Amino acid sequence: MKYVWLLTIAGSLFSASPATGSLRMYALQDTSIKKQPDTTKVAPPDSTKKAAADSVKKKPEKPSIEDKVKTSKKVDGLFTLYRDTATASLQLYLEKGQLGKDFIYQSFSMGGPTALFLNQNMIRDTWLFSIRKNNDRIEFLRKNTSFYYDPDNPVSKAANADVADAVFYSEKIAASDSAGYLIPIDGLFISDKLDQVKPTMPPGIPPGAVFNLGNLNVSKSSYDTVRSFPKNTDIVVRLAYDNPMPMNGGGKDITDARYVTVRMQHSFLEVPQNNYRPRRDDPRVGYFGAEVDDLTSISPAPYRDFISRWHLEKKNPNAKISEPVEPIVFWIENTTPIEYRPIIKEAGEKWNEAFEAAGFKNAVVMKEMPDDADWDPADIAYNVIRWKSSSSPSYGAIGPSFFNPLTGQILGADITVEWKSGAGTPIYDDLFNGGVSALGSLPWEHPEQAAAAQSEYVHHSQVNRMAMCNLANELSMQFQTGMAVVETLDADAGGAKQAATVKEMHKQFLYYLIMHEMGHTLGLNHNMKASQMLSPEQLHDTKLTRKIGLQGSVMDYPAINVSRDRSKQGDYYTTKAGPYDIWAIEYGYTPFSLAEEEKGLDKILSRSTDPQLAFGNDADDMRSPGKAIDPRVNVNDHSNDMMTYGEERFLLVNDMMPKLKERFSRPNQSYQELLQRYGQLNNQRFSMAAAISRYIGGVYVDRSFVGQRTDVQPYTPVPLELQKKAMALLGTYIYAPDAFAEDYSLFPYLQPQRRGFNFFSSTEDYKPQNTFRSLQVSTLSHILHPTTLSRISNSSLYGNTYSVAEVMQDLTANIFDADLGGSVNLIRQNLQTDYVAALSGILEAKTGYDYASKAAALATLTAIKSKLAGAASSDIQTDAHRKNLVFLIDKALSVDKAS
Numbered sequence: 001m002k003y004v005w006l007l008t009i010a011g012s013l014f015s016a017s018p019a020t021g022s023l024r025m026y027a028l029q030d031t032s033i034k035k036q037p038d039t040t041k042v043a044p045p046d047s048t049k050k051a052a053a054d055s056v057k058k059k060p061e062k063p064s065i066e067d068k069v070k071t072s073k074k075v076d077g078l079f080t081l082y083r084d085t086a087t088a089s090l091q092l093y094l095e096k097g098q099l100g101k102d103f104i105y106q107s108f109s110m111g112g113p114t115a116l117f118l119n120q121n122m123i124r125d126t127w128l129f130s131i132r133k134n135n136d137r138i139e140f141l142r143k144n145t146s147f148y149y150d151p152d153n154p155v156s157k158a159a160n161a162d163v164a165d166a167v168f169y170s171e172k173i174a175a176s177d178s179a180g181y182l183i184p185i186d187g188l189f190i191s192d193k194l195d196q197v198k199p200t201m202p203p204g205i206p207p208g209a210v211f212n213l214g215n216l217n218v219s220k221s222s223y224d225t226v227r228s229f230p231k232n233t234d235i236v237v238r239l240a241y242d243n244p245m246p247m248n249g250g251g252k253d254i255t256d257a258r259y260v261t262v263r264m265q266h267s268f269l270e271v272p273q274n275n276y277r278p279r280r281d282d283p284r285v286g287y288f289g290a291e292v293d294d295l296t297s298i299s300p301a302p303y304r305d306f307i308s309r310w311h312l313e314k315k316n317p318n319a320k321i322s323e324p325v326e327p328i329v330f331w332i333e334n335t336t337p338i339e340y341r342p343i344i345k346e347a348g349e350k351w352n353e354a355f356e357a358a359g360f361k362n363a364v365v366m367k368e369m370p371d372d373a374d375w376d377p378a379d380i381a382y383n384v385i386r387w388k389s390s391s392s393p394s395y396g397a398i399g400p401s402f403f404n405p406l407t408g409q410i411l412g413a414d415i416t417v418e419w420k421s422g423a424g425t426p427i428y429d430d431l432f433n434g435g436v437s438a439l440g441s442l443p444w445e446h447p448e449q450a451a452a453a454q455s456e457y458v459h460h461s462q463v464n465r466m467a468m469c470n471l472a473n474e475l476s477m478q479f480q481t482g483m484a485v486v487e488t489l490d491a492d493a494g495g496a497k498q499a500a501t502v503k504e505m506h507k508q509f510l511y512y513l514i515m516h517e518m519g520h521t522l523g524l525n526h527n528m529k530a531s532q533m534l535s536p537e538q539l540h541d542t543k544l545t546r547k548i549g550l551q552g553s554v555m556d557y558p559a560i561n562v563s564r565d566r567s568k569q570g571d572y573y574t575t576k577a578g579p580y581d582i583w584a585i586e587y588g589y590t591p592f593s594l595a596e597e598e599k600g601l602d603k604i605l606s607r608s609t610d611p612q613l614a615f616g617n618d619a620d621d622m623r624s625p626g627k628a629i630d631p632r633v634n635v636n637d638h639s640n641d642m643m644t645y646g647e648e649r650f651l652l653v654n655d656m657m658p659k660l661k662e663r664f665s666r667p668n669q670s671y672q673e674l675l676q677r678y679g680q681l682n683n684q685r686f687s688m689a690a691a692i693s694r695y696i697g698g699v700y701v702d703r704s705f706v707g708q709r710t711d712v713q714p715y716t717p718v719p720l721e722l723q724k725k726a727m728a729l730l731g732t733y734i735y736a737p738d739a740f741a742e743d744y745s746l747f748p749y750l751q752p753q754r755r756g757f758n759f760f761s762s763t764e765d766y767k768p769q770n771t772f773r774s775l776q777v778s779t780l781s782h783i784l785h786p787t788t789l790s791r792i793s794n795s796s797l798y799g800n801t802y803s804v805a806e807v808m809q810d811l812t813a814n815i816f817d818a819d820l821g822g823s824v825n826l827i828r829q830n831l832q833t834d835y836v837a838a839l840s841g842i843l844e845a846k847t848g849y850d851y852a853s854k855a856a857a858l859a860t861l862t863a864i865k866s867k868l869a870g871a872a873s874s875d876i877q878t879d880a881h882r883k884n885l886v887f888l889i890d891k892a893l894s895v896d897k898a899s
Contacts, residue, residue, distance in 0.1 A: 065093070065175040065182050077228020078270055082182075088223055090235075091174070092185040094138060098131060102143065104269040104411070105129050106402050107195035110224075110236060110378065112262035114253055114390055115211050116199060121378065121386060121414050123400040125195045128271075129168075136173055138183050142166040145405045146292060148304045153296040168193050189235050190221045194266050197239060211250040213260055214243025224263060231270045232380055238263055253390065267380055269411065271404065274311060277594070278407045280601070281305035283703050284608040285584050286525045286555070286617045288401075289408050308403040308523040309588045310410045312360055317591075321356055327365045328522070330415075333377050334369045336387040340422065341368060343507055344385060347514035347575075351522065354577045354585035363589075364518075380412045383521070385514070389419035396421030396472020399517030413521035417513070421472035424479040424509050442777065443626060443785045444841030447848025450626060450786055469526075471516050471557055474636060478560035479509045480680045482572055485562045485652070488659045508573040515554040519581065523588060529616035529633045530556040530580055536639045536648065540570030550574035552612050553581050557635035559645075559687060564652040579612035608703070609710045611640075620701065622694040625778070626785030630701040631694035631718065636687035642695065643725045646688040650733040653681045657742035661749055672753040675766070678746060686775055689734050693779040695726040696807060697792040699800075717800035724802070724810070730779055731814030737828050740772055773830045783807065784838050786845075789853040805856040811835065812860055812867075820871045822878075829881045836864065836885050840892035858893075865889045 069091065072082035080093040107125045112118025128143040144163045149156035171183040192198060198213040220240035227234050239262045246257035254260065281289050287307035294302040314322035330348055332341050348366040355363035369377070369384070377384040401413035443450035486501050493501075530553035538544055539561050551558055551574055563569045577585075583604070592600045607613060616633030623635050631642070639645040660681075664674040698718040704710045733739055750766035782788060792804050815835050819828060842849050842857040849857075868886055873879040 063175055065177050068175045068182055075226055075228045077233050078231055079228060079233040079268060081185075081226060081228055081233070083223070083226055090185050090189065090223060090226065091182055093180055093182050094131060095180040098180075099133055100130060102128055102130050102271045102406070104271055104404060105142075105194065106267045106269060106380070106412075108265040108267070108378070109197075110263035110265050112197075112264075113211060113213075113250060113260065115251060116213070118197070118262055119390065119416070120388060121416050122398070123402050123414065126402045126405060128405050133173075133181070134170075137170050138173060138181060139167050140169040140188070142168050145290065148292050148294045148296075150294070150296040155296050159295075189223070189237050189266060190218055190239070192216060192239075195264065197262055197264060198241065208247025211248045211254065211257070213241040213262070214246070214258070215241065217242045227379075229381070233268045234265055234378075234380065235267075236263060236265045236378070265378060269380070271406065272311070272409055272411070274409075275313075276311045276407055276409045277597075278306040279309060279588060281307050282587075282601075282605055284605055284615060284705070285587050286527055286615050287523045287584070287588060288520075288525050289403075289523075290405060306408040307588055308401065308408045308410050310522070312363060312589055312591070314359065314591060319359075321359055321361050323361050324363055327363055329365045329367060329383060330413075330518070330521075331367050331369045331377070331382055331384045333384050333386045334371050334373070336385065336417075337419075337422075340387075340510060343510045344514050347511045348385075348518055350511070350515055350576055351518055351581075351585075354582040355589060357582045357586040358589035359591060360589065377414075383413045385415040385417070387417050387419060387422065396470070396476060397513055397517050398469055398472075399520035401521045401523065410521075410523060415514070415517045415521060417517075418472065421476050422510070422513065424476050424483075424506055442838070442841075443781055443848075444838040444845070447786045447841070447845045450848065469517075469520065472513055474557050475509060475513055477680060477683055478558075478636070479505065480677075481684055482560045482562050484656065484660075484664075484677050484680060488656045488663045489566055491663070505572045508571060508575050511575040512554060512573040515575075515577070519553075519555050522585070524555050524581070524584055526557070526617045526621075527553040527555040527580055527615050528557065528618065528621040528635055529614045529630075530578060531558045531638045532614055532632050532640045533578070533612055534639060536641055536644045539639060540568050542570050545571055545574065546576070548612070549576050549578035551638070552578045552614060553584075554578060555581070559636045559638045559649070559684075561638060562652065564648050564655065579610075580615060583607065583613050584615075605705075606708060609708055609712075615703075616701070622698075622782075623690070625782040626787035629699040629715075629791060631691070631698035632700065634691050634694060637691040642691055643722070643729060646692045647729055647733070649684055649688045650729075653684050654742045656681060657746065661746060665749065670753040671749050671751040674746070675750045675752055678743075678750055682771055682775070685733070686778065689730065689775060689779050690782070692726045692729050693782050696723050696783050697788045697795070697800075697802070698723070699791065699795055715795075715798065717795040717798070720801050727807075727810045727814065731810075734776055734779060735814045735831060737818050737825055740768075740827065743768065769826055769830055772827045773834065776827075776831045777834050780811075780835065780838055783811065784842065786848040786850075786853070789842075789856075790850050793850060793852045803856075804852050805859060808839070808856050808860040809863075812864060816864065816867055820867060822872060823874045824878045824881055829877075832881070832885060833888075836861070836888050839864075840888060843892050844895050861889050861892060 069082040071086055072084045072091065075081040075083060079098075080095075082091040082093065083089075084091075105125065105127050106123070109118040109120070109122040109124060111120045128145055130141050130143060132139050132141065144160065144166075147160065147163070149159040169188045171185070171187065173181045173183055175182040188194065198216070201210070201212060217240045220242070222238050223235065224238050225234070225236035241260045241262065243258055243260075249257045250260075281287060281303075287309070289305060289307040292304040292306065294304050310328050311326075312328070313325045315325055316322040332344055336344065345366040345368070348364055351364045352360075352362060355361075375382060377386060397415065397417040399413065399415040401410045403410045441449060482505050483502055486498055486505070490498055490501065531551045533548075533552040534545070534550065539550060540563050550561055550571060554574060554577060558573075561570060561572050587601065587604045590600065590604070608615070614632075616630060620628050620630060620633040621635060622628045622631055622633060637645070660674060660677055664677045665671060666673065695718050700712075700716040700718065702710065702712045702714055702716070704712070704714075747766060747768050750768075752764065754764075789804050789807075792800060792802065792807060796803060812835075815828075815831055819825075824832065839857045839861050842853055843861065845854075865886060868882050871882060873882060
């Protein structure tokens, strides 16, 4: 805009400032002149140039990496770390070449509340992650390894399009140089961003019902150990959790529930670069591994699941049997009792027999850790068998491993044995408290929840598969039963011979315990069908059992092999790899060329129909009421004739009961041991009753593939005569009026040892009716479970001839007929009441039970009422009991009519 400046004295176009006396110029706009842009640039004065230059010089420079780490100690390795010597704060230097690469994260609990499975050296999370730069930040991404896309299929171009990214940590770059970036890392390790230590409680659990951690207190948390090696970086932290008002104080291992510290190890590992090839999973053999869905396949089974196993290569590839380039080395930690170390070494090396079938000699090497070792057993470069003692461990022994989530290559493993379990002594003071509450909600009380609980059990087992291994506790209970048998029934043999027998039994027990946990570290999961291999008579033939084993696999949970006829006692536990173990290792570890692998694996798998190679794992086992379908897949059973075996064990327990007080009431001691021994024997009854009851409504499962040599169909209902035999055994040894007559003389002596005020909140007297009620209701919980009754009806369409109505008819005869002509004792009163309550629950249930079950329940209640109408009442308590039953039946029938 162009201006015309006019100077005039009279028009006050110039005026003087009163304050400064300076002249003011006023501009008048000339609107008659055409507007033009003013492109004239006026150069700033020299003083302005100088000020601008000074401001550039004074602008703070971005600090260098050297500035940021000048007070820190450098830790070199896979990842370079800087630990501040004053604050202990941690920084991570990330090389540019590490961006976009895959790494493996592995977490370990190094000590914490056992109720939360935070025991020392518990292997926890394993997953893949990568790191990327996003503008001025570094981001850590957890990668999804659940899917596969064939690169030759165009669909692979849309791989993981609908898979959400998981950025678990993001941090602003603090400094950089030409080779990489420096970021603070405390926010990653002093947090729950990696492994969520504090568990999320499932819905429906009331506050305070179980112990849990409070909130993480970052200010009280700290680093314990920071170490880095060429292939892994390990950070051990102490995480402090505060809960000002805990509603559950936890167990003895919780010093103060308000303040709980957990030690965790976070490890970053390099993804192995080698010629390892994943080996496919197969349902006929049991390995841990990963499930991968092929999203570019149209197969009815679009799976690329693979197993977990160690990377073994032959030194001499052309030899039939060769030593491996790198063997599987286990160190026996120096915490292990000295007298056990030779047995543990021998037990571990027993697996070499199986590896020879796969073509490897000395594949497993056992070494002892010296007392002056300069390495830490927590270092993942070492596989260690550790021995420890906890106040209330969540397991007795555990043998987890972790593997590359891309391939299944096992990268490390540890075995931890609890002292009491390893010594074969009970972990819990109260081995069998006889409380029905231990059974939880009964299926006829909440039938819809009973069915849902099964899927939750399976999910929990998959997520915490290793934490669920309870072999050592089960084995300890079985071992104590064996000791009780020797001390009670072998008294005439003499003290020296008894001691020798117990010593040999314990050696076999340790063999089995270590071999089982070693099997897990080799990749094998449980095989709860393996104890079906031999007949009851063959179990005590040592010429046979020391050749092929007592059972098909050491990965089962067997009942201890004790004979009622003490002159025919064989081995108590198997002490070698069974036929299944050898076959499974052959499948997992035999090296093949790429061209020959599928043909070679199929040849091995074709033998799965051999009865000695039978397999069924935790997903198939029937330990819980209503769970699974094949009664041969179970825990604490033995032999291929459970009816004969179970009856012998019932009789063995009854033989021992009258002798317990004499043998286990020791001078100058309380009756605590007698109470424990009694609990152990009742636990045998419980196990046998559970195993036998699963044959009622059971279905045999065969997982052979089409084309294999077998005439067995995939699903075959248990034969009628076997189901009837199982029902009869329960009637004799669990439901009969005199089923527990041998126990009665012991009841006044079953006194626990007093400790301070441990009876303060309850009465101390033993409650036998609860013990027997628990035994009886546990079997009814399975037989009358909605899943079991539905299966009985469904299987009638493909061969089962034992209907729900007949099952209830036989149960009714077992539970009522024996005492209709006279008095009903207390144990039977409880049983009859629970049975009527169960039938009423079925009748009243809105969901869960099918129509056939409801119809049978109605008919059975009506039949019971008729039986009671003709029963003879001989005492006032029996009369009261029967009137109550009629009242309950009438109430259930009236509800049925109303609905």
